[in-house]
Amino acid sequence: MAAGWLLLVCAGAALYSAKAQGPHNELPDNYKKGVDLALMQLNSHAGVHHHFRFLRSVDRSEIEGGFNVRYLYHHFHLKPTRCAKGTTEPNPQRCPFRNDRPLMDCAVCYKTAADEIEASPKPYVHCIQKPRLTEEMKTTRMEHCKKMSYNSGAPTLLAVSTG
Incomplete structure (x- = not known):
């Protein structure tokens, strides 16, 4: 009986641990790299005092550029x-998440080759507190990402949605 109880407690701990890892671990690797890039940039700002964790994807898209090249938007x-x-x-x-601060709304777009983020074109990262995000900012994000893939002669990055 005690062995069964111990097994149940260990299984529960393993499930809790896996849940704590959460949505970030469930992302495809190419999208994890973009989230990590945004987190790194966010953490470099002096005004940011707390650690952030990935919560959820709102939208994502990817296009194949040929020769193992991809353009990603997240x-x-x-x-x-x-x-x-x-x-x-x-x-x-x-x-643990805190509920007394707003979410950070982020958009990233970048080119990968052989599953590594390329330096050119320069990856685009834009994060802002969700209540401060304007329609103009959303438009600017989309235009920047569209331009990134057009300049490379690829079909539009936002034309193919996988989210």
């Missing part, structure tokens, strides 16, 4: 946590 939300920026927790993905 619109997603990050949520602040109770951990300080630059946390060295054993697993920063376990930092």
